[in-house]
Amino acid sequence: MSAPRVFSGQEVSQHNNRQSCWIIVHGKVYDVTDFLDEHPGGSKIILKYAGKDATKEYEPIHPPDAITTNLPLEKHLGSVDLKTVEKVEVVITSEERARQERVAARPPLSEVLNLHDFEAVARQVMPEKAWAYYSSAADDEITIRENHAAYHRIWFRPRIMRNVTTVDWSTTILGHRSSMPLYITATALGKLGHPDGELNLTRAAAKHGVIQMIPTLASCSFDEIVDAAQPGQVQFFQLYVNKDREITKRIVQHAEKRGIKGLFITVDAPQLGRREKDMRMKFEADDPSEVKKAGSDGVDRSQGAARAISSFIDPGLNWDDLKWFKSITKMPLILKGVQCWEDALEAYDAGLAGVVLSNHGGRQLDFARSGIEILVEVVRELGERRGLKFPNEKFQLFVDGGVRRATDVLKAVALGATAVGVGRPFLYAFSSYGFEGVDKALQILHDEFEMNLRLLGAPTIKDVVPEMVDASNLGIHVVSVPSDRLYESNYESMQPARLRVIKTKL
Amino acid sequence: MSAPRVFSGQEVSQHNNRQSCWIIVHGKVYDVTDFLDEHPGGSKIILKYAGKDATKEYEPIHPPDAITTNLPLEKHLGSVDLKTVEKVEVVITSEERARQERVAARPPLSEVLNLHDFEAVARQVMPEKAWAYYSSAADDEITIRENHAAYHRIWFRPRIMRNVTTVDWSTTILGHRSSMPLYITATALGKLGHPDGELNLTRAAAKHGVIQMIPTLASCSFDEIVDAAQPGQVQFFQLYVNKDREITKRIVQHAEKRGIKGLFITVDAPQLGRREKDMRMKFEADDPSEVKKAGSDGVDRSQGAARAISSFIDPGLNWDDLKWFKSITKMPLILKGVQCWEDALEAYDAGLAGVVLSNHGGRQLDFARSGIEILVEVVRELGERRGLKFPNEKFQLFVDGGVRRATDVLKAVALGATAVGVGRPFLYAFSSYGFEGVDKALQILHDEFEMNLRLLGAPTIKDVVPEMVDASNLGIHVVSVPSDRLYESNYESMQPARLRVIKTKL
Amino acid sequence: MSAPRVFSGQEVSQHNNRQSCWIIVHGKVYDVTDFLDEHPGGSKIILKYAGKDATKEYEPIHPPDAITTNLPLEKHLGSVDLKTVEKVEVVITSEERARQERVAARPPLSEVLNLHDFEAVARQVMPEKAWAYYSSAADDEITIRENHAAYHRIWFRPRIMRNVTTVDWSTTILGHRSSMPLYITATALGKLGHPDGELNLTRAAAKHGVIQMIPTLASCSFDEIVDAAQPGQVQFFQLYVNKDREITKRIVQHAEKRGIKGLFITVDAPQLGRREKDMRMKFEADDPSEVKKAGSDGVDRSQGAARAISSFIDPGLNWDDLKWFKSITKMPLILKGVQCWEDALEAYDAGLAGVVLSNHGGRQLDFARSGIEILVEVVRELGERRGLKFPNEKFQLFVDGGVRRATDVLKAVALGATAVGVGRPFLYAFSSYGFEGVDKALQILHDEFEMNLRLLGAPTIKDVVPEMVDASNLGIHVVSVPSDRLYESNYESMQPARLRVIKTKL
Amino acid sequence: MSAPRVFSGQEVSQHNNRQSCWIIVHGKVYDVTDFLDEHPGGSKIILKYAGKDATKEYEPIHPPDAITTNLPLEKHLGSVDLKTVEKVEVVITSEERARQERVAARPPLSEVLNLHDFEAVARQVMPEKAWAYYSSAADDEITIRENHAAYHRIWFRPRIMRNVTTVDWSTTILGHRSSMPLYITATALGKLGHPDGELNLTRAAAKHGVIQMIPTLASCSFDEIVDAAQPGQVQFFQLYVNKDREITKRIVQHAEKRGIKGLFITVDAPQLGRREKDMRMKFEADDPSEVKKAGSDGVDRSQGAARAISSFIDPGLNWDDLKWFKSITKMPLILKGVQCWEDALEAYDAGLAGVVLSNHGGRQLDFARSGIEILVEVVRELGERRGLKFPNEKFQLFVDGGVRRATDVLKAVALGATAVGVGRPFLYAFSSYGFEGVDKALQILHDEFEMNLRLLGAPTIKDVVPEMVDASNLGIHVVSVPSDRLYESNYESMQPARLRVIKTKL
DSSP states (O other): OOOOEEEOHHHHHTOBSSSSBEEEETTEEEEOGGGGGGOTTOHHHHHHTTTSBOHHHHGGGSOTTHHHHHSOGGGEEEEEOGGGSOOOOOOOOHHHHHHHHHHHTOOOGGGOOSHHHHHHHHHHHSOHHHHHHHHOOSTTOHHHHHHHHHHTTOEEOOOOSOOOSSOBOOEEETTEEESSSEEEOOOSOGGGTOTTTTHHHHHHHHHHTOEEEEOTTOSSOHHHHHHTSOTTOOEEEEEOOBSSHHHHHHHHHHHHHTTOOOEEEEOSOSSOOOOHHHHHHHHHHSOHHHHHHHHHTTOOOOSHHHHHTOTTBOTTOOTTHHHHHHHHOOSOEEEEEEOSHHHHHHHHHTTOSEEEEOOTTTTSSTTBOOHHHHHHHHHHHHHHHHOOOSSOSSSEEEEESSOOSHHHHHHHHHTTOSEEEEOHHHHHHHHHHHHHHHHHHHHHHHHHHHHHHHHHTOSBGGGOOGGGEEOTTTTOOOOBOOOOHHHHHHOOOOOOOOOOOOOOOO | OOOOEEEOHHHHHTOBSSSSBEEEETTEEEEOGGGGGGOTTOHHHHHTTTTSBOHHHHHHHSOTTHHHHHSOGGGEEEEEOGGGSOOOOOOOOHHHHHHHHHHHTOOOGGGOOSHHHHHHHHHHHSOHHHHHHHHOOSTTOHHHHHHHHHHTTOEEOOOOSOOOSSOBOOEEETTEEESSSEEEOOOSOGGGTOTTTTHHHHHHHHHHTOEEEEOTTOSSOHHHHHHTSOTTOOEEEEEOOBSSHHHHHHHHHHHHHTTOOOEEEEOSOSSOOOOHHHHHHHHHHSOHHHHHHHHHTTOOOOSHHHHHTOTTBOTTOOTTHHHHHHHHOOSOEEEEEEOSHHHHHHHHHTTOSEEEEOOTTTTSSTTBOOHHHHHHHHHHHHHHHHOOOSSOSSSEEEEESSOOSHHHHHHHHHTTOSEEEEOHHHHHHHHHHHHHHHHHHHHHHHHHHHHHHHHHTOSBGGGOOGGGEEOTTTTOOBOBOOOOHHHHHHOOOOOOOOOOOOOOOO | OOOOEEEOHHHHHTOEETTEEEEEETTEEEEOGGGGGGOTTOHHHHHHTTTSBOHHHHHHHSOTTHHHHHSOGGGEEEEEOGGGSOOOOOOOOHHHHHHHHHHHTOOOGGGOOSHHHHHHHHHHHSOHHHHHHHHOOSTTOHHHHHHHHHHTTOEEOOOOSOOOSSOBOOEEETTEEESSSEEEOOOSOGGGTOTTTTHHHHHHHHHHTOEEEEOTTOSSOHHHHHHTSOTTOOEEEEEOOBSSHHHHHHHHHHHHHTTOOOEEEEOSOSSOOOOHHHHHHHHHHSOHHHHHHHHHTTOOOOSHHHHHTOTTBOTTOOTTHHHHHHHHOOSOEEEEEEOSHHHHHHHHHTTOSEEEEOOTTTTSSTTBOOHHHHHHHHHHHHHHHHOOOSSOSSSEEEEESSOOSHHHHHHHHHTTOSEEEEOHHHHHHHHHHHHHHHHHHHHHHHHHHHHHHHHHTOSBGGGOOGGGEEOTTTTOOBOBOOOOHHHHHHOOOOOOOOOOOOOOOO | OOOOEEEOHHHHHTOEETTEEEEEETTEEEEOGGGGGGOTTOHHHHHHTTTSBOHHHHHHHSOTTHHHHHSOGGGEEEEEOGGGSOOOOOOOOHHHHHHHHHHHTOOOGGGOOSHHHHHHHHHHHSOHHHHHHHHOOSTTOHHHHHHHHHHTTOEEOOOOSOOOSSOBOOEEETTEEESSSEEEOOOSOGGGTOTTTTHHHHHHHHHHTOEEEEOTTOSSOHHHHHHTSOTTOOEEEEEOOBSSHHHHHHHHHHHHHTTOOOEEEEOSOSSOOOOHHHHHHHHHHSOHHHHHHHHHTTOOOOSHHHHHTOTTBOTTOOTTHHHHHHHHOOSOEEEEEEOSHHHHHHHHHTTOSEEEEOOTTTTSSTTBOOHHHHHHHHHHHHHHHHOOOSSOSSSEEEEESSOOSHHHHHHHHHTTOSEEEEOHHHHHHHHHHHHHHHHHHHHHHHHHHHHHHHHHTOSBGGGOOGGGEEOTTTTOOBOOOOOOHHHHHHOOOOOOOOOOOOOOOO
């Protein structure tokens, strides 16, 4: 292999059209001419940067190695002398200017009282596409909302007259200390929300003594995230299994070498779900004439950011693969995305370390049930069939999705979960305020845990027991009889007493 | 019978009043003077075309043979030399012009992401009367909405770690291959939505390998629709049984001769339901003074398009008729509109090929239950009483009503249905975009089936089993306790953190 | 007793103040000076007519004999020569003028499609006070709405393939033929809505062959209503039992003599309920300064029209009184307002002819259950304890409240009711259109019964059996968990495909 | 201890800054310089009064002894000659002026028809901070609303034909006569709503013969409230247990000596809950620049009024403390805030006089169940396990939270409660109208009890039995399946008949 060539910016700039299209990313030059029609994000956005430096556009929406992985080696042309590259002039639209004004007007962090507030701020200050990617979910977005709603069908039975002068909500997860019974779960493309991406989470996790799960589809590279950890800081890794098992093997063994303490294999995404809010955003942001053309040539480029980054995932993954995983790593193996007791039992019988009862934040199969609802059946059936008690050290149950309050977490703990994964709230926190946002989010949870343990009458996490919740309504999914619109339009609502009208002086 | 006379346009044009009223339809001349007061659509609309060519007005809202069937033979006066007929000058109202502008502004098909979108577009671009006819349902329209809502009470229990690299959602319906577990069910008056009417469905069905059920009340003639089919394309026929059994016999035997593969006898419409949205539309569109007069003369012409076309249906149809049907045709017989297990059992014992559990899209008896809810009791009772398992080759169960997503279809399949009928979504698809709309709608369903089978962990339709759904809430019909309006008006809602107000520069 | 004096209008007109206040009603002169402070409607409205003819104001809101009953005989001064009485000049307010314009703009009756429509029209064309009196109910008006909502928890199980060429929805009530399984139930103060008051109902009942129940608190006198009946027309009588049993005896025996066929004794109103919408209306309509004064003198005149007319009702009525009733009349006795099976059983054991399961249209005890819900427990318990089957000739069950559709009635019939009482819809019908309104309302019900019997597969009322309904949800009264306002304000709703924005030409 | 110094106003006025900050409260001088950063309400509000008389600001939001308790003795500098103190000029903001106009426009009391109305008025006429403090509750305020909603899941089964000429709704509570089965429960900081604070309640309680529970955190001093009682007027005392048991002992024994008849020990507040509406109000009212600074210095002053006054409460309180309580007082002991049958049983076994089933008005643990729901399980379990019947003289059950109508109270009584505590409605009553408001509120309840006992067929409170309610739905906590927004946006609602458009004359 010969030494890579070094181009001048001027040379690159001549390949600025559909016939010959080069782009610069991170100082490297790539020939993407043949790739234009395959780009999941459409050719238009690439052509905008034809002959130019596309790094700023590329970075937040691609994992770092996306281009090197997807482009054949012979299209990796070499590097460029960045001093000779003309700066791409960024035109700020009026929408973007308005957004930046909203960013400047963020409420001070002291006014953020709960996790909802981060979402309220993020919705206003994030770029529209980023908001659409983070907030969207599958189909009619029923499951994403059910994830939260399910917690509202569980009520507390608190105990009184217990000495709660000191309360302790720390626990252990896969044998590792955690200051709270939760972890920061894996979510993709952190740089969409903040230039530091997933590193915001790493730093806040360190400060608060909680565990971060590093995603396969991070915007920061895996090593960056591991490097950012403090000595002794525990990290897990979320794995999408590649069709090419050699790639997967390399990734897994690298993770183990870097000290990752648990491998969470995603099993609910043989294909990524339809996230139509994300898909629709694409059309709205693009030039209609282009979209129209695209729509009529039979090529589907409408799938939004999610699918664009996930075509490597193996839909053939199955139970037989577990033996292989055990052969390549000693890390504890956990399946992420288990959705019924039958599969939890199979995971247990296969000797895994645990399962995450999850529907992928409502982003995969719509009308999948919430993790918290599945938890109840898993605890019951594995209790009856294998005599297990939960929380259980040997086979740990996790749930994620829909959590906004420490009370949600404590409901899951009472029902048998070891810990709960929290994702979007932290994304919204750093999208709004960077590291300080995540720091504050964890502080809020800290305060809520302290208060709620006291109010539950539970000095420690072990004292949070099944008898403290009434989950008997959890499985009830009602849809009201459609309303009688004519009757209701005729009904005249009662009115309260009203102030007298004050006559204003002329 | 003498050769029919040929009139000149001028001659016809002199019979332009209540005393002598002739109209031209499809080049034939009819004397409708005595029919004026019997016309279900009122006399006014006929008188508008007295002495003129009424074909354009007539066509979309009548089955092709409506006039020949309803008018005594002696009023069929002969044909007209169309060259001599003055064109009816069509005055375009401002509402119609606004509608045509909306048609021109339809979003490109590539932006249509799901079946809901067709309805959203159709509502804007269809003529008001056509929208009212398609979208309306019985009484307070409770059942039409329940049909959709019922699917939302069924939740998935997906399986993981199954090899879903290739998935196959094709099936067989009455022994015929279908690329998906659904068929295009019969709906009336297709030309209200698009000039090609039901032919849009025939063509798209051919392209996608699905089965179309031809309606008795099509706007296109039965033979037109059959002629439009590709070689080998399977079609079913939906039958309204005429009081005159000879007519029915002729229709049925003609259908069989033309290759129809299944006869779906509608049994839920001894009389057509009150569709008040459709009825109200009539008044709104008409001249108030006329309506007032009509209202006071005791003649009820207020029944909308639905009843206008259905007076021939026999309310005396009963179980004894089945023997006769078997004597006149060898086509498989299916009852369409069965609504409880008792009648499904009776149909099975009578040796029929299956039943459609349906409430006629909510257009007949309000507070009839959804087909999907009935399916559960039918499967249970026919299992207990006759030892049947479903899906069943010999006695097939179908449901229709309320389907908008492939997930809805898969829920029905999991619960024992062979296939699901889809109606309105395709009407809205061609009303918005013609053939391309239906083509796109089927493509969307194709994509959804592929994704959902993967996410369910079901490589084929046979793998979609009862354990994959939780239907335990299906029979729960709640109406909330009426709200305490005074309490609620006093409750002050919580507010999220807000952006600081930015002082604008002067 | 001397011959009554005849006054001149001028003489009366001098008693026009608080010190001496005479008024004329129906040509009679009354001295109401001492009554001013006792008038439930306040003194102000009387003083407005001091010395004048108050008939027009008096008539619609008082039963005909209210003044003669409440005023001591010595205050009945004599009659007046009406020719000498100055006409009271009626000042029409701008609100009243606007209302009269709305009356003129009523939609033609042919556009009224269902019973809801009468209410929609009535709400716009009735005087505010009259609307408040008719539409109001007890406390927070939960029960009035529950009465309607309860029917929405009952769903049909229709049968197919039954010969429904002719259908017959007539029945017998207490042995008397009724063209439908319903009767016009008793409601007070009909003249508030229309000058002919209850006579509108009598005439329409005659035309349609249904039974009218005459109320104790009618605006027309009992004899007027009976006189207006056609030969052979059946009428029932609703009785409020007077503390003075002699008055009650006189009323009952008079009713029997006039041919009344059933005596419905109201048992749910020992005291009339709080109808706060009605009470509030009073304040809104009155002069604030007056009200303030009234409010501070400790006298409560705020009870609205309802209580003003009902102080004679006996709260001491009890089971022992039934023997006495049997001793004074041979009419069948029915208790109106039974609300649990225990009391229905007691009525049966006491040998009565039936009970009306009713909560007085939601106007008495709020959170009383709906009649239709009580029906189910009564049928079950009287079946178990006394072996009764329903509908039952010897002991008939009626329900009332919340009915708007023939389907509601048929649900009650399927569950065991002999017939259903309908009240407010007929009030709204004649308040909007007089006799023609009630006529049309009954015609609508006629059409609905015909259609629904066909669609149910029930040729006659006897074929409407318990298996035709699913009432298993009837007893479920849910109130949703209060909504999570912060979560919901953060959730961004999905949007359908949108029309492209059309650039308008300049 | 030397005689306290007497300062001149001028001398005090020189200590008007952060370096030396004195304030005057009730004629006493305090050096609060070192306390500035510890003040839960922030330093800003104190600095506003540096060197001045802060009494008016201090009084409504602090218990009378807050400053003496919190400030070391050496900072109690002495008294001041008030004649020499400059009046603090109160600048009335435009918001305050608008509020005072609303106060002037309050509807007359005669227009207040129910307890809801007081809240509607209070919301408009109270200062924002006071409203926020009274109306706020914990976290997402789910439980506060559930407290009210729970009553709506209980329905009546009234009896008829019982002699209810006279009805009597009086009862006894802990052996003391009460004119109604309710008491005025303890709520903090009465002067926020009205200058007379809790004394409004004392006076109205005397007039109506009901019992007031005096709160630990009253704005008036305990002795003031006891002194305001009429001879023989019964009062209870609510106790927050101090970490310093000597203080608690002194308070309890003083209460007993003053004649308090029952000691209600609060057990649901080892730490006060997050009341975010209250917390948010603080930021909104403060200077943003200050808040920002505060937010960034790591000191949390954001906890609102609630926590500011409660830091003395002992989270170590436990069952062992009961023996000590029995040793220091002979008053009946009742635990306030019991939330499951297990703790009620423990209280019974410990020989207490009763328990209040309460979640502190929804202000502590969100998703705690309502008292009325807990009541049902307590009655059932203590019946099964100890053979108790309720209501029970020896061990009395109380509930509080969410009550707005006498019907709510009667539901609790039917289910076994001795009486019900009512809090916020009385706060809103005196905040709107002072003593007259509470007087009117009790009169309204009086009227409602009278009416409802009649309508229930219960001559006395003892006749209000379990069979009179259907509480079978009480434990059902549903959250609807999230709505299908696309489907719903497509559904076109039915429209009622409409008035014709009237052409206006030109």
